[in-house]
Amino acid sequence: MNDAAMPKGPATALEHFDVLIVGAGISGIGGAYHLKQQCPGKSFVVLETLESFGGTWLTHTYPGIRSDSDLYTFGYRFKPWVGPPIATADEILKYMGEVIEENDLSPHIRYRHRITNATWSSRDNLWTVEAERLDTGQAVAFTCNFLWMCQGYYRHSEGYTPEWPGMADFKGRIVHPQTWPDDLDLKDKKVVVIGSGATAATLVPAIADDCGHVTLLQRSPTYFIPGRNANELADILRELKIDEAWIHEIVRRKILHDQDLFTRRSFEEPEAVKQELLAGVSAFVGPEITEKHFTPSYRPWRQRIAFVPDGDIFQCVNRGKASVVTDEIERFTEQGILLKSGQELEADIVITATGFNLNVLGDISFAVDGKPLNFADTVTYRGMMFTGVPNLVWVFGYFRASWTLRADLVADFVCRLLTHMDEKGARKVTVELRPEDKDMPLSAWIDPENFNPGYLMRGMHLLPKRGDKPEWQHSQDYWREKEELPLIDLDDSAFVYAGTKARTPEPVG
Structure with missing residues (x-):
């Protein structure tokens, strides 16, 4: 029986986690590692649509599938790469499997979970995430304090x-x-x-x-x-x-x-x-x-x-x-x-x-306080947060350097932000344009004169806007960001904190 034909069961009781990571590809597995290392007290779950980890390296099975950048920089900074610089999909999957095993990440990963909706409630300071279990057709739901989007940037189900x-x-x-x-x-x-x-x-x-x-x-x-x-x-x-x-x-x-x-x-x-x-x-x-x-x-x-x-x-x-x-x-x-x-x-x-079809945040239907969210109406904060969208970070890597370099940097930022929120006693953080940014000219996510592959040009209308200041842009300069991102002032007025304690749903049964 295929997934589409499976019966749809009633939703199970809500499970709650401090952090919910979307995707068990290179970004999601890296995020899980960093979260466990840097925020060991946080509960978390990784939801993955596919039957296993790997993302791109699992879905792409065409002959010769390999990396197009070197594994010394595409690999994680925390795990040495010992093979040839350009690696096959099987070699990359083996490497990722070792990361999962060596760091006991398997218990945190739920495969065959396709997320359909994510709704933020400012009353509860929580995200509610609805998903379908593709192995049973059952509807399941989770709440989390923080949503970490690591699902990549293109639609796995079909190419262009x-x-x-x-x-x-x-x-x-x-x-x-x-x-x-x-x-x-x-x-x-x-x-x-x-x-x-x-x-x-x-x-x-x-x-x-x-x-x-x-x-x-x-x-x-x-x-x-x-x-x-x-x-x-x-x-x-x-x-x-x-x-x-x-x-x-x-x-x-x-x-x-x-x-x-x-x-x-x-x-x-x-x-x-x-x-x-x-x-x-x-x-x-x-x-x-x-x-x-x-x-x-x-x-x-x-x-x-x-x-x-x-x-x-x-x-x-x-x-x-x-x-x-x-x-x-x-x-x-x-x-x-x-x-x-x-x-x-x-x-x-x-x-x-x-090529492929651009996928903005997993084709998930988002809503904030009952209002449907269109990410194209937001302005990006350094290509990882969005104005008016609380407690959410997106991993979008580099075009001119290995994707994982930025995944590692963003992971450090997320862990630092979560720790900072705990220290402040805040349960909600949103990025907002500051008074000095209100009249800032806005333009497309990236300048076509700078970088213009077909998939971006076809999908630019789906992406958030950028401003004319570095903090309101998605930089493609790893060599600058590796110095700047660790020094972000989390008390800058672009970060708006609120809430005192998340209302966690009472366990059922």
Whole structure:
């Protein structure tokens, strides 16, 4: 019986926790660790829709699924990474499983719980969270003092596929990597992968040897960084028998230093950085193919740059196992795809590595004191809190650095905020614009001139607004935030505290 067909039972008695964490992916597991370490007296639960932990690394099962940033910085700061810098989904899941086991986090995690509604009551100073148990169809409910949103930023159930004319006429199969079917047979098939980002670059070399031929079809090129899937500094330190915790910290700092320099150069001398990136690709495929198919029209870092271990996609092109076509789709045909240039690509299978749908706070229906909440009507406080929304923090990571770097920083902030509230005897905290902020110009969540991937541009109307002051923006500068976030003045007038004691529901039975 599928989940949709399961009977819906009556809600069980309310369970209460000090903190409710939404999501058992990289952010949620990290949050649970930090909460247990820094606020050991707090009760908490982690609710996860899926059958296990991992989030992205569990739902994405397409061939070759791997990180597009190094695990020394994508891994948690508190647990050394000992594998190759670019890791497979299985390696990342194993690492996360060790974090759960080593810190006894399993008793705090409830899987197969899909949250539907979250309602804040200022009378009780509590969130009420309603969910459905997907294994039984039973409705369940929780109350909590604080809601920690760690569910990520895109819809796991479906990826984004544009609607092209003629798709219904295509006699082959159309597949999105996010919902990869178990029965897909690629052997000796003509495959077209539509896309130009990290997913497409991962898929092509992973399936090239199985297919008859694979063609990467892209509307416009993306920047990549090809290189060895190894870290020379880590290898040297291991030869010297340095402790893994030291290696993790040293290598992590070196990578972050280099990334900071690279990011700043991409703004200060974009043409030089562009030529360096193109030279890295040209070393594999030569200047002609690089110019034709791997030279983006935008400056570096306006979209995410993926690391390509050992230049594997470029090696596939060199060996003739893969082709690259840069063109636009006119329409699908029975046999494949007709391009605007007039060329037709024959295909048995088309894989649409065309991105995902933005998901703002888990597609959960929120209400504050009976009023439905539209996050687009709020202003963000440093990309993690929202004006008028009490006792809630959202983890949204970095685009130009590893997601987990910000997850760790936000976790520190949450734990410090919870401790500060206890010290003040407050049970409610809301961020509000200060008098000096009232006439502040507001604009979209992020400046498209700064960063403009398709999923953000398609979903910008769903996101909170930003102001023109640093505290009312979601910064993409980890190297600044790692200094600023720990120094946030929690008694600044942007934080409005209230309440004396949360009214915890009486236990039933």
